[in-house]
Amino acid sequence: MQQTDVSKDGENMSGLDTKTDYELVRESCSGNQEAFAELIGRYKNLVYSVVLRMVNDPEDANDLAQEVFLKIYRNLDKYSPSFQFSTWVIRIATNTVIDFRRKKRMDMVSMEDLSVEPVGENSPEDAVGRKERQKQLKAAIDALPEMYRLPILLYHLEGMSYQEISKALKIPLSKVKNRIFRGRKLLRENLFGGQEGEKNDL
Amino acid sequence: MTCKQAERLMMRYLDAEMTQEEAKWLHRHLDQCSSCKELFLQYDALAQMLEEQEHPQAPEGFEEAILAQVAVLPVPERKWWFVRPNWLKRLMGGLFAFCLLIGSLLVRYREILLAELSDHPIFGSMGGSLAVLIQQFNTETSYVLDLLDQTFRVADAYLQSLAVPFALALGGICLLQVILLRKK
Numbered sequence: 001m002q003q004t005d006v007s008k009d010g011e012n013m014s015g016l017d018t019k020t021d022y023e024l025v026r027e028s029c030s031g032n033q034e035a036f037a038e039l040i041g042r043y044k045n046l047v048y049s050v051v052l053r054m055v056n057d058p059e060d061a062n063d064l065a066q067e068v069f070l071k072i073y074r075n076l077d078k079y080s081p082s083f084q085f086s087t088w089v090i091r092i093a094t095n096t097v098i099d100f101r102r103k104k105r106m107d108m109v110s111m112e113d114l115s116v117e118p119v120g121e122n123s124p125e126d127a128v129g130r131k132e133r134q135k136q137l138k139a140a141i142d143a144l145p146e147m148y149r150l151p152i153l154l155y156h157l158e159g160m161s162y163q164e165i166s167k168a169l170k171i172p173l174s175k176v177k178n179r180i181f182r183g184r185k186l187l188r189e190n191l192f193g194g195q196e197g198e199k200n201d202l
Numbered sequence: 203m204t205c206k207q208a209e210r211l212m213m214r215y216l217d218a219e220m221t222q223e224e225a226k227w228l229h230r231h232l233d234q235c236s237s238c239k240e241l242f243l244q245y246d247a248l249a250q251m252l253e254e255q256e257h258p259q260a261p262e263g264f265e266e267a268i269l270a271q272v273a274v275l276p277v278p279e280r281k282w283w284f285v286r287p288n289w290l291k292r293l294m295g296g297l298f299a300f301c302l303l304i305g306s307l308l309v310r311y312r313e314i315l316l317a318e319l320s321d322h323p324i325f326g327s328m329g330g331s332l333a334v335l336i337q338q339f340n341t342e343t344s345y346v347l348d349l350l351d352q353t354f355r356v357a358d359a360y361l362q363s364l365a366v367p368f369a370l371a372l373g374g375i376c377l378l379q380v381i382l383l384r385k386k
Contacts, residue, residue: 031277033269040265048260062261069268076278130254137251156252181213184248191251192244 021085025076039085040069046086046158047093053153054097056142064100068093083167086160090168094150140190148183151176203231208238212245309347310354312336 016024016038027035047068052061071092079088141149150169154160162180166173211228214220220228232239308315316336340347 029278033272036272037265037269040268044260044264045257048264049258052258058261062264065260065264066268066271070271070275073268073272073275074278133251134254134256137255157255157257184213184216184245188241188244188248191248 022079022081025079025085028073029076036073039072043086043089044069047089050090050093050153050158051097053141053157054094054146054150055100060100064096065093068096071096084164087164087168090154090160090164091170094169136191137187140187143190144183144186148179148186151179152183152187155180203227205231205235205238208232208235209241212242215242216245216249309350 016034019027019035019038021039021042024035024039028039044065048061048065051064051068052058055061055064068089072089075092079085141153144152151165154165154168155162160168162173162176165171166176169176171179208228208231211220211224214224215228228242232242
């Protein structure tokens with residue numbers, strides 16, 4: 001990872017990747033920029049992919065992801081190691097996206113989300129190749145209402161556990177499970193049609 | 203097994219938490235129920251597609267862009283003596299309570315302790331000078347000590363009758379805290 005600053009102590013740099021998130025947070029608070037850069041490096045892809053999947057526009061996602069890390073920086077002193085850093089990061093990221101949508105008046109979009117149209121007439125097995133399947137899956141995920149999309153992508157695409165999602169979104173565990181189950185059902189119906197080839201409304 | 207139960211088991215499969223037993227049950231149902239079999243194949247395909255999904259990478263120069271903006275911000279002042287790991291907070295709370303207990307016991311039983319100490323061969327001589335100090339301390343702070351002694355006497359009097367309900371109330375509060383914190 002390239003650093004823009006020349007580190008004052010070369011030995012310090014190599015030790016950074018073995019430090020825990022909490023240690024990096026404390027060092028960042030002492031003004032150690034390399035420590036904060038290491039933290040960014042560890043979580044930038046997580047934040048970017050979650051945000052991208054929620055807003056779907058790479059430019060917006062980039063801006064939002066940066067804003068997330070700025071928020072993290074400003075609130076570093078509020079982080080407590082009693083929960084995982086990733087949980088805290090996800091919480092800030094989802095709140096940032098919600099604020100962004102509110103400002104952009106994206107509330108109307110969620111009404112459209114409610115009608116889950118089958119993406120294509122063909123089932124993905126008919127479709128040619130992996131790329132096509134990925135495109136269809138992406139469209140199906142985008143079509144999910146945000147309430148289901150977020151837990152699904154956190155669980156299946158970011159590999160978080162039910163517990164972590166529950167803590168990050170401040171939702172009880174049972175709700176997380178229900179939303180994931182419901183999300184899976186909707187995805188399946190969208191991609192493969194209902195059972196016996198029927199179209200299912202929500 | 204109903205089809206609804208079967209679908210719930212399929213969810214366990216997607217969680218990668220299915221036990222051998224559950225796998226057997228599901229398999230048996232799928233052998234008999236063709237619509238559930240179709241359903242399962244669809245869920246399996248969905249799981250594969252989800253696994254195949256590529257992970258978007260943050261664009262190049264991400265860290266640099268952020269660090270540039272961070273440079274103009276004030277360094278977050280971490281009052282880290284306020285924010286500590288939980289175990290440290292608990293330890294300090296416990297230590298404080300412990301010292302308070304020991305301190306009050308020492309004050310309460312200081313005369314008995316001193317009497318015991320003066321008998322002891324090594325501490326006896328020390329105890330002598332200590333006794334002088336204690337005398338001085340007594341005279342200078344007699345008012346406070348009298349108050350304390352009075353409190354202890356009153357407490358002793360009531361302790362007999364109040365001890366049990368007090369202990370129960372304390373225990374109840376502790377239990378409540380544990381329950382409330384668990385829920386959180």
